[in-house]
Amino acid sequence: MVPGSSPSTNGGSGGGEPGPAARPFRRRRRNRHGRGLRGELLPAHLAGSRTRAERFDDWVMESAQRLERLWGEDIQTYQFIVQEIPDGLEELVRRGGAVPLASSSAGSGPRPPVITIYRRPVESTARGLVPVNELIHDVVVEQLASLKGMDPESIDPTYGRFRPL
Template sequence: MQSQPHVPGFNVRWSDAEGSQNEEQAGARGFRRRRRNRHGRGLRGELMLPTLPAFRTRSERFDDLVLDSAERLQDMWGKQLDGVLFAVDEIPPNLEQLVASGTSAPMGSYTPGGKGEAPMITVYRRVVEQACGTREELQDLVHDVVVEYTAEMLGVPPETLDPVYRRRYQ
């Protein structure tokens, strides 16, 4: 391997002094020069095709659930939700202090807008995922969290914001 082509005669080799002579005599190539892995299989392609549902990651699917809930509320409430930002964050800030004090972690937060900033509703992915067992429960809980914090922002009860709020559990 030539590392600096502008300096004539400067070469760097990736092999040890004793093993390089034996490998060169035997005709074997070094590990870095192999085109296949040690089991002879070579590089593989994508494990999942983009058309299959498993191609998307859990965080991407969670983002889609939050987006679906936000779009549902936007369709029902229209202009009152114009300019509201919906965000997904992994964990709430200061989670260590919350756990140490014995307080349960919030599933989301509402940040009011001010001085040119739009109001923001944030859903904490890890907290919501840990509270659910199945995908259906996750979808319902994500929607309920979005509805709760949107209702807090608008100053109305969550039941008036969305008629199916918490009715799926009964």
């Protein structure tokens, strides 16, 4: 813009509005042909807009709800936690140990029993072989069975149906 000239004589939009170079980037970014800024690609209420971590959390809750239908109120005493990776994973891998998919700890006193599912190891194990939500359910069933001292098949009769032979 030439100093001392008005926007209407400089090829601006007229009407006293500053030209495109004077507007901030955000305002002129997607305002071509008067359309304004574009909205989100997927609205928040659609499943595709959720992150992998949010979907994983939902699958863990669905697994707990499936077990609640089988076992009733007893499952509500358990606490389900999702963690990205196990603590001390680097040391475990360095020693050549297998990466755990989950862990569990029995409750003591007022503290409830806790089942912790590790998101990254479960996702990498399921990659292409098993649906992630079914592997999550199998892992939750295994942990619950170890806490109760039972076989996984007695916890949920559908246990292991998606595992490759």
